[in-house]
Amino acid sequence: MRLESLIAVRYLFARRQRSVVNIISWISLIGLMVSTMALIIVLSVYNGIGNLTKELFSTFDPELLVEPAEGKTFRLTDSGLGQVEGVATVSPMVTETAWVTYGENQAIVTLRGVDENYVALTGLDTLMAEGEYLLKPEQEGLATLVVGGEIFYQLGMRIPSAVPAAVHIPKRGTTAMGFTMDEAFNIGYAYPVGNFFIQNDIDKKYVVADIGFVRRLMGYAPDECSAVALKVAKGARVSRVKAGVKEAIASRQLPLTVKDRYEQQPLYFKIFRTERLGIYLILSLIVLISTLSLVASLSLLIIGKRGDIFMLQSMGMERRRIRRAFALEGLLICAVAVATGLVLGFVVCLLQQQFGLIGMGDGNFVVRAFPVAMRGVDFLMTFVLVMAISSLSVALTVRRARI
Numbered sequence: 001m002r003l004e005s006l007i008a009v010r011y012l013f014a015r016r017q018r019s020v021v022n023i024i025s026w027i028s029l030i031g032l033m034v035s036t037m038a039l040i041i042v043l044s045v046y047n048g049i050g051n052l053t054k055e056l057f058s059t060f061d062p063e064l065l066v067e068p069a070e071g072k073t074f075r076l077t078d079s080g081l082g083q084v085e086g087v088a089t090v091s092p093m094v095t096e097t098a099w100v101t102y103g104e105n106q107a108i109v110t111l112r113g114v115d116e117n118y119v120a121l122t123g124l125d126t127l128m129a130e131g132e133y134l135l136k137p138e139q140e141g142l143a144t145l146v147v148g149g150e151i152f153y154q155l156g157m158r159i160p161s162a163v164p165a166a167v168h169i170p171k172r173g174t175t176a177m178g179f180t181m182d183e184a185f186n187i188g189y190a191y192p193v194g195n196f197f198i199q200n201d202i203d204k205k206y207v208v209a210d211i212g213f214v215r216r217l218m219g220y221a222p223d224e225c226s227a228v229a230l231k232v233a234k235g236a237r238v239s240r241v242k243a244g245v246k247e248a249i250a251s252r253q254l255p256l257t258v259k260d261r262y263e264q265q266p267l268y269f270k271i272f273r274t275e276r277l278g279i280y281l282i283l284s285l286i287v288l289i290s291t292l293s294l295v296a297s298l299s300l301l302i303i304g305k306r307g308d309i310f311m312l313q314s315m316g317m318e319r320r321r322i323r324r325a326f327a328l329e330g331l332l333i334c335a336v337a338v339a340t341g342l343v344l345g346f347v348v349c350l351l352q353q354q355f356g357l358i359g360m361g362d363g364n365f366v367v368r369a370f371p372v373a374m375r376g377v378d379f380l381m382t383f384v385l386v387m388a389i390s391s392l393s394v395a396l397t398v399r400r401a402r403i
Helices: 003-013 020-060 118-122 149-154 211-218 238-251 266-304 306-314 319-355 376-400
Strands: 064-068 087-102 105-114 128-131 142-148 165-170 185-196 206-210 227-232 256-260
Touching: 020 118, 020 266, 020 319, 020 376, 064 238, 087 118, 087 211, 087 238, 105 149, 105 211, 118 227, 142 149, 149 185, 165 211, 185 211, 206 211, 227 238, 238 256, 266 306, 266 319, 266 376, 306 319, 319 376
Parallel strands: 105 206, 142 185
Antiparallel strands: 064 227, 064 256, 087 105, 087 165, 087 227, 128 185, 142 206, 165 185
8 A cells, every 4th residue: 555545544544632623523524424415315216206297107108109290190001010020019099189078067078989809908907096997999979088187177077987988070171160069079078087197298188088989070981090000029129120110111002100119208308407417407506515525624734744644744745645645534534424425325226116105195196106217327327426526536635725
């Protein structure tokens, strides 16, 4: 071990009388440790909430969604999507804005018509708050609806319901002005059989029905659809299947686009990445403030060791080596604080994962405790970030010291 390292270790671990320097050193170590632990905990909780939100969106958004680039519809039989390698399930959808009335209440909704494969493709039936996911084809002029929770309560619906909801969709090429209701709208009746809570933007917007019911209201052909949801086969990569779907579409010269889950919710994922960057910046500022106590501790230590410095210089030790010894002590304090903070952050996150120590409140039915997802890259980034800020502070402090 070099002389500078021996001096740094001696100053760090040697027993000292209680003094201002000693107290400030402990404050700086604890400050950096808590800052590091906070970084790990906050990032892990944010990852957990992000993963939960992605899972909730995944319940409603398919892995791949094929939509027309031009116009509103296309024919499923012309697309050849079922023959693409890696595609396990194909589920056509018809989506249209509709006016729904129930008793004296009314709401403008997005009506999504789906087939029997949709539930297996998304898993919507697992997030039913009331009733059940039971979409039946239209029989004797009546169908069934699965309704977003916000719309369900806005319309004052009940399960079981003795009164069907009326679904109005404007007829093509007509407007409501100057026409009777029957002339302006195609009207269908359906009983609400369940409601779901996924995410507020979805809950207040969507109503799900059988695709045949919606096609009849829209006047579409039996194979006509406004989008196709695709489920990727187990073990297949979404990006590779997406490329294969694009090739199949291009070979048939169809004006269609293919979107993965990130492209289906671009605003959410952009906000998620921006917020994550904001968290890094805010917590970096906290780390920077924590290093001020380290600067004070190191400055006072240099002042208190004037006698040692003079003795080392008298023995022929160069000033740069003396500076290096104090810099190494500062870095040792940083390293101990960061390592301890990482370990404590890991323990706290692990306890939260296993036992759910901090809950999200009684009103949340999706998860009872704050979700936590630890990632190795966060530990690495936190270590690099805290050590970089601390090292810069130590280097500037030692450089400006009169040694």
